Amino acid sequence: MAVQLEHALSKLKTTGVRMTPQRHAILSYLLDSMTHPTADDIYRALESKFPNMSVATVYNNLKVFIEIGLVRELTYGDSSSRFDADMTEHYHAVCEQCGTIADFEYPPLTDVEATAAVQTGFQIRGYRLEVYGVCANCTGITKH
Numbered sequence: 114m115a116v117q118l119e120h121a122l123s124k125l126k127t128t129g130v131r132m133t134p135q136r137h138a139i140l141s142y143l144l145d146s147m148t149h150p151t152a153d154d155i156y157r158a159l160e161s162k163f164p165n166m167s168v169a170t171v172y173n174n175l176k177v178f179i180e181i182g183l184v185r186e187l188t189y190g191d192s193s194s195r196f197d198a199d200m201t202e203h204y205h206a207v208c209e210q211c212g213t214i215a216d217f218e219y220p221p222l223t224d225v226e227a228t229a230a231v232q233t234g235f236q237i238r239g240y241r242l243e244v245y246g247v248c249a250n251c252t253g254i255t256k257h
């Protein structure tokens with residue numbers, strides 16, 4: 114994780130985005146947590162360290178990270194967006210009971226993009242795939 118943070122910091126330098134203690138804390142929290150937190154989760158985790166920080170500040174800093182390609186936003190309709198600093202190709206399994214998001218790897222579905230391009234005439238820029246179910250934690254609870 115420390116390597117990832119260093120990599121992110123050097124990328125930040127090349128973009129000319131100013132690194133502030135808050136940004137540093139937000140980025141390292143995102144890289145350390147595998148939970149895909151919401152802006153609110155991040156705010157609550159860091160508010161004791163930065164009493165003057167608001168959820169809006171967290172959100173604005175996340176937007177900066179998203180613009181320079183360090184963080185990915187996962188939107189879920191009306192529910193809060195979740196944020197992911199793992200920019201490697203990976204997919205998400207979402208628990209329908211507790212909202213946990215777990216990463217998993219699978220080869221890129223390039224044939225889906227090619228088929229979509231042929232059938233729709235779109236220039237395909239990407240796709241989003243998620244699987245839904247009940248996480249191990251929740252199935253454990255329902256069993257007992």
Ligand SMILES: [Zn+2]
Nearest residue numbers: 208211248251
């Ligand atoms: Zn669950």
Ligand SMILES: [Zn+2]
Nearest residue numbers: 197199205216
């Ligand atoms: Zn992820």
